[in-house]
Amino acid sequence: MKKTFRVLELHCPACVMRVESIEDELPGVTRVNASYQKQLMQVEFDEKRVTVEQIVLAAKQKGYQAIPL
Template sequence: MTKLTLSILDMHCSACAMRLEGIEDDLPGILAIRASYQRQTLVVEYDEALVTEAEIRQAVATKGYTIQPV
């Protein structure tokens, strides 16, 4: 199990957080997902045998959100 924490630059309300959490319906291998509008973060726990960090980042982009570059 791998835990990934992403900072999201453009969540505008708590509905954005719910929308982001919806990527779990688009990807296999998501074990837990928690988006916080308050903290502007998305925390994903996933099975790296089933899904990659790149695929998770892509799914976030597809939802229309921007991940803060490290």
């Protein structure tokens, strides 16, 4: 499934790279597309393998608060 999150602390391309690295680190996440201009992160994931809560937690561990929209 595909879910959009608001990420208020996304400031620059380095922040975008940091949250997009969730794609490589969290099994079940197939794609992360973030925009610091829009302060949004779009995540494609297999809901049988990973939950929205786990994605929020992964973002938190990187220092970002992700709010599911």
